[in-house]
Amino acid sequence: MNSKELQTIFHRLDVGSVSYDEPMSKHTTWKIGGPADMLVIPSEISHLQLLASTCAEHQIPWMVVGRGSNLLVKDGGIRGVVIKLSDNFANVSVAGNQLTAQAGRSFVSAANTAIRNGLQGLEFATGIPGTVGGAVMMNAGAHGGETRDVLISADIVEEDGSIRTLQNRDLQFAYRYSILKDCPRIVVQATFQLQPGNTEEMQKKVRGWTKRRQTTQPLQLPNCGSVFRNPENTHAGFLIEQSGLKGTVIGGAQISELHGNFIVNVNHAKAADVLALIELVQTTVHNRHGITLIPEVRIVGED
Incomplete structure (x- = not known):
């Protein structure tokens, strides 16, 4: 199904802001990616429900993206519908020791909201440049903390457009995994159980982490964060650096000279350049250390 066929199906439906043949390079932190047949920016839960049910009715493939911080879209682009949840879906609220945030809320922003309200447990999220929805889907983590440690539940839209609440146990969390990676559902919002903490102490800890990232990670260049998962008992960046790969360039992409587990876009890189570096x-x-590194970045689309 191409963009013209999608226009025929969706042109009379209120599903939010819609664009066709939209370059995904505009929607990923790597600044890389071919066109999506149709990109939708919804602003209401009813938009999500109608999108899911219509796609199911017409057997249209679809996927959800947030801020595109853990995403590599191939150069051929994405067939079907891309649903973008970012600032358009970003409400947050605090009640007692619980924080509830919509899926498009920046995970960093949600964590900072908790800290300002004297709640601890989400400080690890200040180093994760994605959305709350993405964090739930992949059990995002940093600094020894993971999403599953504090998540109570997530409201999701099913394929048929119905809304369901999944508890922590229902999501079958594992390292950088939840059941949402294997089935097409849309995270609407998530609720976290936090504990009272000292705002000043938490802010001091976060400032220390931020300073370290600024000196050890290539944050000034387009990147996706860590490209590979850390193997057990070691770090992907260390293995890459020990293999002499830092600074390696293919096309417009480069393995960062600062951090081995970052690939940066230095000169209008294509997805093919990044994929070649990953390989x-x-x-x-593997040849030098006997370890096969598994990409953490989500790779989607067509060549």
Whole structure:
């Protein structure tokens, strides 16, 4: 199904702001990606329900993206519908020791809201440049903390457009995994159980982490964060650096000279350039260390 066929189906439906043949390079932190047949920016839960049910009725493939911080879209783009949840779906509220945030809320912003309200437990999220929805889907983590440690429940839209609440146990969390990675559902919002904490102490800890990131990670260049998962008992960046790959360039992409587990867009990189570097890293690290690195970044679309 192409963009013209999608226009025929959706042109009379209120599903939010819609664009066709939209370059995904505008919607990823890597600044890379071919066109999506149709990109939708919804602003209401009813939009999400109608999108899910219409796609199911017409057998249209669809996927959800947030801020595009853990996403590599291939150069051929994405067929079907891309639903973007970002600032358009970003309400947050605090009640007692619980924080509830919509799926498009920046995870960093949600964490900072908790800290300002004297609630601890989400400080680890200040180093994760994605959305709350993305964090739930992949059990995002940093600094020894993970989403599953504090999540109570998530409201999701099912394929048929119905809304359901999944408890922590229902999501079957594992390292950088939840059941949402295997089935097409849309996270609407998530609720976290936090504990009273000292705002000043939490802010001091977060400032220390931020300063370290600024000196050890190439934050000034387009990137997706960590490209590979950390193997057990070691770090992907260390293995890549020990393999002599830092600074390696293919096309417009480069393995960062600052951090081995970052690939940066230095000169209008294509997804093919990044994929070639990923393959080079996997082959080299396996040959030298006997370890196969698994990408943490989500790779979607067509060549």
